Amino acid sequence: MATGDSVSMNVDAAQLHWFPDRAGISAAGWLRRPYVPARLDSGRGPGIHVLMIEDDGSIAEMYRLQLEHDGYKVTVATTGELAFSTLTGSAPDIVLLDLLLPDQSGFEVLAALNERFPNHPPVVILSNYGEPSMIDRGRALGAVEYLVKSRVTPGDISGQIPSWVERGRRGPQES
Numbered sequence: 001m002a003t004g005d006s007v008s009m010n011v012d013a014a015q016l017h018w019f020p021d022r023a024g025i026s027a028a029g030w031l032r033r034p035y036v037p038a039r040l041d042s043g044r045g046p047g048i049h050v051l052m053i054e055d056d057g058s059i060a061e062m063y064r065l066q067l068e069h070d071g072y073k074v075t076v077a078t079t080g081e082l083a084f085s086t087l088t089g090s091a092p093d094i095v096l097l098d099l100l101l102p103d104q105s106g107f108e109v110l111a112a113l114n115e116r117f118p119n120h121p122p123v124v125i126l127s128n129y130g131e132p133s134m135i136d137r138g139r140a141l142g143a144v145e146y147l148v149k150s151r152v153t154p155g156d157i158s159g160q161i162p163s164w165v166e167r168g169r170r171g172p173q174e175s
Contacts, residue, residue: 048071048072048073048093048094048161048162048165049072049073049074049075049090049091049092049093049094050067050072050073050074050075050092050093050094050095050096050161051075051077051083051086051087051092051094051095051096051121052064052067052074052075052076052077052095052096053076053077053078053079053080053082053083053095053096053097053098053101053106053109054076054077054078054096054098054126055078055079055098055100055101055102056098057078059098059149060076060078062154063096063154063157064076065154066154066155066157066158067154067157067158067161070158072158072161075090075092078101078102079101079102079103079104080101080103080104080106080108080109080112081103083095083109084112084116087113087117087120091121092121093121093165093168094121094122094123094124094161094164094165094168095113095120095121095122095123095124096123096124096126096157097109097110097123097124097125097126097143098125098126098127099125099127099128099129099134099138100127100128100129106125106127106138107137107138107141110123110125110138110141110142110143111141114141114142121165121168122144122164122165122167122168123142123143123144124143124144124145124146124147124157124160124164125138125143125145125146125147126147126149126152126157127146127147127148127149128148128149128150129148130148130151134146144164144167144168145160145164
């Protein structure tokens with residue numbers, strides 16, 4: 001705001017923190033009382049553990065914030081090998097998988113999941129690639145859904161997770 005404006009801000013813009021469905025919360029207020037969104041009690045996400053395999057920190061953080069806001073437990077793995085370690089140590093209910101990873105492709109991760117963890121949770125591919133051949137390949141490897149990142153929001157993903165988990169609980173999907 002320019003000097004001399006009749007309206008002054010009580011909170012420095014640098015002290016604002018973004019939370020889903022909030023314009024901003026001042027750091028002073030946020031540090032005194034924890035932010036607990038009303039939707040956590042909605043029953044939509046509790047009990048569902050999401051493993052997100054994504055190497056882009058800003059994308060992973062954006063999704064993690066939304067999903068945790070909606071009540072999901074979220075684990076982020078930045079490589080395929082970290083994802084396998086996570087799968088060995090815990091049992092997520094769903095996997096959100098990027099295709100471009102630093103150690104191997106998402107397709108390689110999905111093929112290895114099929115081999116190493118035959119009863120793995122449902123996998124949803126979230127990619128920047130939307131070519132039909134890639135979508136077909138992802139589905140052929142067993143992904144329950146293939147989504148292009150630029151065409152969906154974290155809120156869209158969050159809303160679909162329960163149905164994808166349910167599809168996964170019903171058993172292997174036919175290609």
